[in-house]
Amino acid sequence: MSSDKPWKGYDEQLTILKSRGMLVGDEIKASNYLERIGYYRLSGYWYSFRKHEVTSLGNNKLGYVRHDDFMENSYFEDAVKLYVFDKKLRLLALDALERIELSVRVDVAHLLGEKDIYAYENPRNFYRDFYTVVRRRGKTNHEEWLDSYYNNLKRSRKLPFVAHYMNKYGKLPIWVSTEIWDFGMLSKLFSGMQRVDQDKIAQKYGAVSGMAFETWLRGFNFIRNVSAHHSLLWNSNILERASPIKDDMFLAKLRTERAFIYFCLMQKLLSVICPNSSWGQRFSDLMDDFPEIRCKAVSLNDFDLPEDWRTWEFWG
DSSP states (O other): OOOOOOOOOHHHHHHHHHHTTOBOSOHHHHHHHHHHTOHHHHHHHHGGGEEEEEEEEETTEEEEEEEEEEOTTOBHHHHHHHHHHHHHHHHHHHHHHHHHHHHHHHHHHHHHHHHOTTGGGOGGGBOGGGGSEETTTTEEHHHHHHHHHHHHHHHTTTSHHHHHHHHHHSSOOHHHHGGGOOHHHHHHHHHHBOHHHHHHHHHHTTOSOHHHHHHHHHHHHHHHHHHHTTOOOTTOOOSSOOOOOOSSTTGGGSOTTSSHHHHHHHHHHHHHHOTTOSHHHHHHHHHHTOOOOTTOOOOGGGGTOOTTGGGSTTTO
16 A cells, blocks of 8 residues: 655645646636635546546446546636536525425425324334334334434524423424424435325426435435535536436436436426526526636536527426
């Protein structure tokens, strides 16, 4: 194994980039970006600028090898512009997902609360797989969900509304409990709901079934986490993916491992939740502001954005 990677100052980091072919105009400004954003985070945006070649991986498979040196016309400034574009994209995602999360929380709480005001505690309100023991962990999915809920409840005890309900009733009714759920908890609880209940909520948002909508929420949760942690989004692989969408002629064209399809789904849901929202126009404006990358290493094709996307019904 090689020795530990040595610490390097900002000026030294910049010198290394220049030695590998990175073009730097204003070195003071570039050093400031390294100090404010960090070499490692920015490296995700100039990764595609690095030279690469096709190589054999064996078994008749081919792959790419990335070199440390950069392509011609690789500018530090262009990597920063990509970072700024991605930051604006993440903020748009968080804006949409906040509204979606709140709306679906209300749907879940309203539907389950009609059956049982403490429905989240009773496993019989859920699909049997959700309250069947997973032998590997020794707990059911419902028990694990409750662990997360009670941990959040413990951290939230001093909030006035939590203190009021706990002191007066000893527990939170489901429509209050949603205020301390995170998106992951919402997604997981929805996945455990009875199919008929899932379908009711999914129908409201134009999903073909509750099971399909469950995968949309899982993809949204992944994008929400990426965005909240300021990680690279625009051309990244989505690891928690929606199921392929075959009932929509537009969405069927898109890859669920790329982010654009989830922005389409966000727009689809927002058209139900807040039909007069300007979110879609702001997304469109951002696509027009995609930076010109002088080494031509990346484009909006890496986001899976088709040329005709603005003609699709939910973007029109």
